[in-house]
Amino acid sequence: MKTYTAQNGDRLDQIVFKEYGSLKVFEKVVEANPKLKNRTILQDGEVINLPVVTIEKTKINEVKTLW
Numbered sequence: 001m002k003t004y005t006a007q008n009g010d011r012l013d014q015i016v017f018k019e020y021g022s023l024k025v026f027e028k029v030v031e032a033n034p035k036l037k038n039r040t041i042l043q044d045g046e047v048i049n050l051p052v053v054t055i056e057k058t059k060i061n062e063v064k065t066l067w
Contacts, residue, residue, distance in 0.1 A: 001032070001049050008044035012036055015048060025053045 004015055016026050030037055032049040042048070 001051055004048045004050055006042035006044065006046040006048060008042075010042045011040050012042060012048070013040065015042075015050075019050055020053070025051075028053055 002019075004019065006015070012029070013023060013026065016029050017023055028051055029048070032051045036042070036048070
């Protein structure tokens with residue numbers, strides 16, 4: 001498990017997006033950090049556990065012709 005040390009004013013959603021490129025795993029990060037369940041803004045020096053997760057990429061249907 002990777003960790004991140006917060007700087008004063010960091011937000012959990014920003015950290016999750018920066019680390020994973022998506023907010024789809026936000027709940028998994030909260031599960032790994034139960035002390036952060038009802039908080040968004042982090043304190044300087046707080047250590048955040050970042051679990052290893054795989055994110056499924058959604059396939060975008062290609063449009064071959066418009067009409």
